[in-house]
């Protein structure tokens with residue numbers, strides 16, 4: 001599977017103007033399909049929604065700058081150790097993220113190539129974050 005940065009950026013540009021609705025849709029999807037993870041998050045999600053959204057924008061911006069991207073993901077992964085996130089949560093988050101992007105991109109823009117590229121991006125994101133999270137947990141114990 002390959003990452004096509006042009007497709008990632010062009011599809012993200014369609015989704016981005018939907019702003020807070022995107023994060024709202026994502027959390028609704030995640031909690032509906034994985035009620036068990038709701039208790040890890042604060043009761044009121046509004047700050048959290050903005051931060052997740054900003055993080056996604058930063059990842060897309062630095063997509064071709066591997067060193068910066070990996071640094072951001074490692075920091076994010078280490079912080080997630082304190083949130084109670086586990087490597088096994090990542091597939092559920094990835095599924096909700098892709099469903100959200102597909103919903104807001106719309107049928108015409110969400111081509112098999114776009115989906116494949118986002119799947120590959122999420123593979124890098126979840127792999128790098130999970131490794132840093134596991135390392136942080138191991139060093140703390």
Ligand code: HEM
Nearest residue numbers: 037040041042048051052055079083085086089090093125
């Ligand atoms: C694409 C992968 C993910 C991204 C980009 C992401 C991004 C973020 C960001 C930016 C924050 C705000 C705090 C900070 O910057 O440290 C955050 C908090 C959090 N994330 Fe994630 N996250 C991801 C995956 C996950 C997964 C797999 C879980 C596990 C269920 C998770 C659970 C949480 C929790 C519990 C918080 C704290 C929420 C609160 O304070 O209520 N995240 N995440």
